[in-house]
Amino acid sequence: MTETTVRDDGALRQSGRALLVSIHGAQRALKLYPVENAAVQRALDELHASATALCAHEGGIEIRLVGDFIFINQTRLRLGLDNFAAFSGFVALMKSCGVGLLRVEDGITRWEWQAFLSILAALPTNIDPDERVEMLTQRMQEADIVRLAVGPATEGGAGASSDAGPGDEGLERAKRTYAHGVAAARDVVQGVRMGRMPSARRLKRAIQVIVDQVMDNELSITGLTTLREYDEYTFTHSVNVCIFAVALGKRLGLDRLQLYDLGLAALLHDIGKARLDPAILNKATSLEDHEWRTLQSHPWLGTLTLFKMREGEALPYRAILAAHEHHMKIDLSGYPRPVRPRRIGLFTRLVAVADGYDAATTRRVYQNVPLEADAVLKEMWMNPGRGYDPTLVKALINLLGIYPVGTCVILDTFEVAIVAGASPDPEQLHRPIVRIAVDASGGRVTPPGKIVDLSVPDADGGYPRTIVKVTAPERYGLVVGDFFI
Secondary structure, three states: OOOHHHHHHHHHHHHHHHHHHHHHHHHHHHHOOOOOOOHHHHHHHHHHHHHHHHHHOOOEEEEEEEEEEEOOEEEEEEOHHHHHHHHHHHHHHHHHHHHHEEEEOOOHHHHHHHHHHHHHHHHHOOOOOOHHHHHHHHHHHHHHOOEEEEEEOOOOOOHHHHHOHHHHHHHHHHHHHHHHHHHHHHHHHHHHOOOOOOHHHHHHHHHHHHHHHHHHOOOHHHHHHHHOOOOOHHHHHHHHHHHHHHHHHHHHHOHHHHHHHHHHHHHHHOOHHHHHHHHHHHHOOOOOOOHHHHOOOOOHHHHHHHHHHHHOOOOOOOHHHHHHOOOOOOOOOOOOOOOOOOOOOOOHHHHHHHHHHHHOOOOOEEOOOOOHHHHHHHHHHHHHHHOOOOHHHHHHHHHHHHOOOOOEEEEEOOOOOOOOOOOOOOOHHOOOOOEEHHHHHHHHOOOOOOOOOOOOOOOOOOOOOOOEEEHHHHHHHOOOHHOOH
């Protein structure tokens, strides 16, 4: 695939995502307000503008559902955190109507969009989906909607065989799991800021899904920790720490029930920050002494919050301990300073290692250039002053490999790749699993790229590909997160 094709596909994906978001927004607005409402009119304006621009470029639009995948003009759209609700809402709406194909012709009018979405909203829900799609088609004809057409759901579709495979399905499940985790973390933080106590039951359901995903497909879910959304740091950080901690716990032999408790402790470890002034949390310059003391109060505030949350809920005490202890360090030189000697618990030590790694490798308001992952692991391992349990740091290195997930590497084949996971062979940590991002001719590959296990030898016992060196993804115009979403 040429670089021009990759660029065109990328533009189509971006425009296609914008169109689905607009459809979802207009459909929700019509559901909530009368058609003359200003919010509805704005949503319809945005939808018409988005569809008109895409039709002008493509000459027409064909949106097809294949299972839970969405194709626009045979290019599959990829799920991201920012469009999760729109994608899910669009798929659910189409499936409920028995629709698998939506065709949009150039010249479509704003009125046709309004009439189409109004008809969708008015369809009865107590009839078979096949009957609903027939009724939808008939009502569209009666309303003289000529530049929109629908078709029934099918099992296959153009482009499905080439773009959607078993690995893609696993990645899609992992993305839904990650997005649900971020949504749960967001609800917790926003609820605490507003003085509401979050529901432990809902959190436990989100954690169970994350643990199950780690158990079933660790590679897909750990790859998503490379997203590290700048604007969503508070929430993605909590989910990343949860994923890393659970994956470490799995490597240490914890059973599923223990992993559920560990995941909950990890997701809630920074809950005390929800009670701090956002101006301190988001300050781009160095903190004043009084601001630093305020920041250091978040473990104690988290402890109080979780004790309150535990009333009437089965919240494990180890989650409360992790919130209180995760900055204490194993030699107790951190904060808050204990009033008597104590031994930091295993859950806290696991959370602290996961927290330290993700925080150091993430771009934030006061850390515009995150540290390279391999350098962070080396610092955590070599510098005892960081206060991490060295055994668990070693376990993290074994989990992530010498080249952690998200590292951009150059291969001896002249290809450029993004590390997707550690080698399953502990003796081959220098040969991770990678996704090819740039081919040998220098052409960029459409994300997420072909998966290659560098530890697998060829028929002659040699290795077809070997890492030459680490490089910066920006040098090749690569965004690491694109290869996991």
